[in-house]
Amino acid sequence: MSTDDFLLQDSMENGGIQLTNIDSFNAIKCSWVKRYLDNTNTSKWKLFYQKILKKYGDSLLFECYISNTILHEIANENIFLADVLSAWSDVTHNLETKTNSKTVLWINKDITSNNKTFFYKDWFERSIKYVDQLYDYRIKDFHSFDDICYMYGIPSNNFLKYYPLIKSIPIHIKSEINTNNTPCTQTTFVENILGRKRKK
Template sequence: MEIILSENPKKYGDSLLFECKISNTILHEIANENIFLSDVLSAWSDVTHNLKTQINSKTILWNNKDITSNNKTFFYKDWFERSIKYVDQLYDYRIKDFYSFDNICCIYGIPSNNFLKYYTLIKSIPIHIKSEINTNNTSCTQTTFVENILGRKKQNK
């Protein structure tokens, strides 16, 4: 697997690619003329698209062809490294809306100069995904919320 993912895919999250809902445009950009990698990612995307997400109802943020700005998907490596992976991790079920940027900074340790990244990402999440979050009711538990904050405090010591 390491041989397959040794080139361009690092900037898209390496093996995370196998969890994403990738567009063909991104597939070709990732494969960067590697026909084998392009075929593998394309086949994997077809298989997972046909299975749908009945097992895991969480919507992944990164490289998701449904979440775009100017026809480009998102992948914030620094956010991914802070364990941000799913749309519902940015969502506050108590108020049925996305966390404020200040809350996201506190929870995940996002630098305060990332506010444009945050607002661009939030505004790019389509309404059907936002409404899906409310109807599925598969929230990140408050335990996860507390664990993220406690984890940050331990890292700072």
């Protein structure tokens, strides 16, 4: 097992995600994610996988609890990539559930309408990524569509996108937001792994 694999088994304070020894096989897959997300990595293999992932938001996928539908679509192009994404999604989702981390809106298997996940590329490009960004903690409810338009520059004709999205956010996610009381500022595991160095 490589140094990266052991690093992923390290504590979150040291830049890992606390994988146990039992998860060593998943650690190997997760270490691939770390190499892929490294902005200094310009390898040809990265460009190959990047071409596939850009269709689904690229690095956003590593923050999502990915739906099986999306995984099947990716598997049709590359089984290895789908396998890595599945392992990464399962491991990080389980840990983030325990640590009350951010919940991503897009391509989230818990947020669906007619068995389809959401991904509004234009909203994502306006930096809308997490559920709590749509939530008004002052009134303990989601912002009105007019508020969202004002805050993020969303076109007013997008109201048919907003209400189905809000309606599809399940009760347990809403309850977690209400329990937090304040906007979640904890970094995601992707941010944690890339932004922190192993202590000497």
